[in-house]
Amino acid sequence: MSNTPADLRYTKSHEWVRSESDGTVTVGISDHAQELLGDLVFVETPEVGSSQEAGAACAVVESVKAASDVYAPVSGEVVAVNEQLADSPELVNTDPYGEGWLFRLKPEDGALDALLDADAYQALVDEEA
Amino acid sequence: MSKQTPLYGKHVEAGARMVDFGGWSMPLHYGSQLDEHHQVRRDAGMFDVSHMTVVDVKGRGARDYLRSLLANDVARLKVPGKALYSCMLTPEGGVVDDLITYYLSDDFYRAVVNAATRDKDLAWMRDHATGFEVVLQERDDLAMLAVQGPAARDKAMSVMSGEVAAAADGLAPFFGAQAGDWFVGRTGYTGEDGFEIMLPATEAPEFWDRLAGAGVAPAGLGARDTLRLEAGLNLYGSDMDEQVSPLESGLAWTVAFEPAERDFIGRAALETQKSAGGLRRFVGLVLEGRGVLRGHMRVLAGEAGEGEITSGGFSPTLGVSIALARVPAGTGEHVEVDMRGKPQPARVVKPPFVRNGKACVEI
Numbered sequence: 001m002s003n004t005p006a007d008l009r010y011t012k013s014h015e016w017v018r019s020e021s022d023g024t025v026t027v028g029i030s031d032h033a034q035e036l037l038g039d040l041v042f043v044e045t046p047e048v049g050s051s052q053e054a055g056a057a058c059a060v061v062e063s064v065k066a067a068s069d070v071y072a073p074v075s076g077e078v079v080a081v082n083e084q085l086a087d088s089p090e091l092v093n094t095d096p097y098g099e100g101w102l103f104r105l106k107p108e109d110g111a112l113d114a115l116l117d118a119d120a121y122q123a124l125v126d127e128e129a
Numbered sequence: 130m131s132k133q134t135p136l137y138g139k140h141v142e143a144g145a146r147m148v149d150f151g152g153w154s155m156p157l158h159y160g161s162q163l164d165e166h167h168q169v170r171r172d173a174g175m176f177d178v179s180h181m182t183v184v185d186v187k188g189r190g191a192r193d194y195l196r197s198l199l200a201n202d203v204a205r206l207k208v209p210g211k212a213l214y215s216c217m218l219t220p221e222g223g224v225v226d227d228l229i230t231y232y233l234s235d236d237f238y239r240a241v242v243n244a245a246t247r248d249k250d251l252a253w254m255r256d257h258a259t260g261f262e263v264v265l266q267e268r269d270d271l272a273m274l275a276v277q278g279p280a281a282r283d284k285a286m287s288v289m290s291g292e293v294a295a296a297a298d299g300l301a302p303f304f305g306a307q308a309g310d311w312f313v314g315r316t317g318y319t320g321e322d323g324f325e326i327m328l329p330a331t332e333a334p335e336f337w338d339r340l341a342g343a344g345v346a347p348a349g350l351g352a353r354d355t356l357r358l359e360a361g362l363n364l365y366g367s368d369m370d371e372q373v374s375p376l377e378s379g380l381a382w383t384v385a386f387e388p389a390e391r392d393f394i395g396r397a398a399l400e401t402q403k404s405a406g407g408l409r410r411f412v413g414l415v416l417e418g419r420g421v422l423r424g425h426m427r428v429l430a431g432e433a434g435e436g437e438i439t440s441g442g443f444s445p446t447l448g449v450s451i452a453l454a455r456v457p458a459g460t461g462e463h464v465e466v467d468m469r470g471k472p473q474p475a476r477v478v479k480p481p482f483v484r485n486g487k488a489c490v491e492i
Contacts, residue, residue, distance in 0.1 A: 038351065039163040041443040042421050042450075060469075062421040064162045064351055064443060067469070090163075 002032040002125060005097055009112055010121035011073045016097065017115055020104070024079055025112070028101040029061060029070060029092060032125045037063035040089040045081035045103050052078060052105065059102055061092065073115060076105035134179035135272045135330040139337050143347050151245030153180040155350050162351035166445040169319055169356055170486050173278035173285075174348035175340050180244035183268040183327060184254065186230075187237050190262035195230060195238055198257055200375060200393055202385035206232035210304040212316055215383055216375045217253065218395025222402060223371035224378065226250050227363065229316060231305045239305075239312070241273075241325075243365050257394065271312075272333035276345055277323035277356075279486060282315075285324050288339035289313075297324060318353065320360025320484045358451065359444050361413060361480025367424055368411075368439040368453055374402055377455060378439075379411035379480070407458050409436065413480040414452040414466065415490060418473025422452035427467040428475075433459035438466065446483045447492050453480065 004010075009017045014033035018026045034040070042062040052058045052072035059070035081103045084091060092100035116124070131154035140147060145156035156177065158165060168174045186195060195203040201215030211232050217225040226246045231239045242250045254265055276285040286294045296308035297315075302322070305314030312327040328336060341347070354364070361379075363369055369378035376384070376399060384399060385391070402408060416422050422441030430436055434457040441452030456464065456477070465472040478490045 038158065039161055041163075041445075042419070044419065060420075062443070064355065064445075067421065067423065093161075 002030070002035055003097075004030065004032070004118050004122045004125070006118045008097065009073075009115035009117060011071065011115060012124060013071045015070060015073045017073045017112060019112065024104050024106050025074065025076070026101050026104050027070075027073055028096055030121070030125075031096045034093050034096045034100070037061060037068060038065045039063055040092045043085040043089045043092065043102070045085065046078045048078050048081055050078050052076060054111070061089075070102060072105065074105060074107040074111035076107040076111070078103055079106050080104040132180075134177055135333040136177040136179060136337055139334055140177065140347070145347070145349060148350070150350055151180065151243070151247070153244055155180060156347070158349040158351045159347050162349065162355070163445050165346065165348035165352035166355050168346045169278045169321060169348055169352060170446055170483070171279070173276060173281040173323070173345045174352070175337070175345045176275040176277070176348055176353055177272075177337075178275050178325070179272040179330070179333065181273055182242045182244060182247045182250065183271050183273065184240045184242065184251070185237070185266045185268055186240060186263060187266065188261075188263040189236055191236050191238050194258060194261035194263045196391055197261070197393055198254065199230065200384045200395060200399075202391060203230060203232060203238065204391075205385065208304075209233060210300070210306050212303045212305055212314060216369075216380060217250070218375070218393070218399070219371055220394060220398065222374045222395045222398030224365070224369045224373065224375055224380075225253050225371060227365050227369070227380075229314075231314060233307065245366060268327075270330055271327045272330045274326045274328070274333065274337070274340070275317055275319075275323065276326065276340060277317045277319040277321045279321060281321065281323035281345070284343045284345050285326070285340065288336070288343045318360075318362055319356040320362070320481060321356075322485070355442055355445055358440055358442055358453070359446055359481065359483035361453070361482060363453070364440055373455070374399065374408070376402055377409045377411060379453070409455050409457060410460060411453065411455055412460070413478040413482060413490070414438070414441070414454050414464070414475040415447075415478055415482075415492065416450035416452070416466070416473060416475050418466075418468070418475070420468050420473060421450045422466060422468070422475070426452075428454050428456050429465040429467060429472060430456050430460040431464075433457040433461070436460065436464075444482060446486075447488055447490075449492055451482050
């Protein structure tokens with residue numbers, strides 16, 4: 001069954017968000033999402049320095065099956081992207097909450113409040129199953 | 130409710146992600162499609178293809194019937210066991226389906242047609258049997274397994290009964306043989322050596338276990354698709370259908386215009402197309418830009434015009450994205466593909482991309 005860490009926040013579109021101590025947030029896709037997509041073969045990350053609107057498509061993950069947009073969970077400036085994914089997109093499958101992170105944003109204050117907690121996200125996943 | 134093959138329980142046991150395919154519940158993968166793909170290219174994998182439809186064509190008129198029904202000519206089959214790949218065409222020259230026909234004797238041929246087109250195919254075959262002394266029998270009592278890969282034949286023969294193994298051992302490529310109520314063909318849909326094995330449905334789960342014991346790993350529909358794409362083998366419904374000609378689908382080699390007096394269904398339409406000229410080309414593409422080519426993306430061929438990708442994906446063996454595409458007659462070696470609004474460069478190549486584990490195109 002899919003793994004939903006309790007210390008993260010989530011979106012209905014299956015991104016996860018982790019608050020870092022420096023005020024930035026790290027974004028990836030959930031274990032459930034990677035499992036649905038199948039083996040990833042290509043990841044397109046946003047440009048560092050670009051601003052993203054919450055809910056706007058800002059990255060693309062392509063699996064053996066299909067291409068899927070990844071949406072910015074919160075508004076903010078992209079401060080880092082996971083360069084390793086260019087050569088190793090499979091990290092999103094093998095370690096979706098760790099080595100398979102996608103990008104880091106500097107969000108506006110309080111932006112995370114609107115996101116789902118782990119229980120609410122798990123309920124959503126169970127509903128879809 | 131999707132239909133289940135005799136191996137459904139084995140797939141669930143192996144942890145498969147099951148999906149609906151042509152009305153059948155089939156394994157998409159058993160964990161990793163990429164691993165399954167490599168397993169077939171490097172060693173041996175097995176596919177449950179029991180959803181495919183086996184039709185025995187029997188009777189004194191079998192040969193004449195198939196010579197009328199198929200665009201390829203079963204009269205080319207002189208040696209029992211030999212297989213023939215062909216299309217069935219509409220009178221307008223569109224493709225009803227593609228199929229393999231094994232010649233077993235002058236009054237016995239065995240055809241294998243696609244699962245998703247089963248009902249349409251059976252109706253078409255029956256409708257066009259009028260006037261021929263022929264009996265069509267669907268063999269839904271049989272299961273079908275494809276064992277594919279460089280080690281597939283040895284591993285499969287090691288777990289067959291003596292009689293079946295002896296029949297399998299003597300097969301040249303693209304031949305099949307019966308052994309009791311089993312049938313083994315040295316055919317496949319991956320670009321690797323191997324067998325397609327038809328056997329009584331009741332014996333399939335045990336044989337599956339024996340193959341697994343011999344180190345043949347299960348592979349799902351996902352790997353089957355990337356393997357056939359690398360091998361440059363067409364998929365019905367994506368690369369061709371009733372709206373397109375085999376002459377524009379890379380299948381001209383399967384249309385037997387000789388002898389000229391053989392009047393197969395669709396012949397007149399294809400002859401008209403041929404003499405009119407300007408037929409679109411069916412080509413391979415290797416992506417030089419970033420991303421993954423997918424079916425229905427537009428191919429921009431400059432002044433030659435526009436074409437369309439018919440199937441595309443990521444090639445695990447080559448590590449790049451590849452595709453099959455239908456493009457205008459004058460298309461050159463370099464094109465662009467409209468990938469989600471961004472044109473990306475691609476190179477036009479002649480399929481296959483991979484055969485017997487080796488790249489056939491420069492990357």
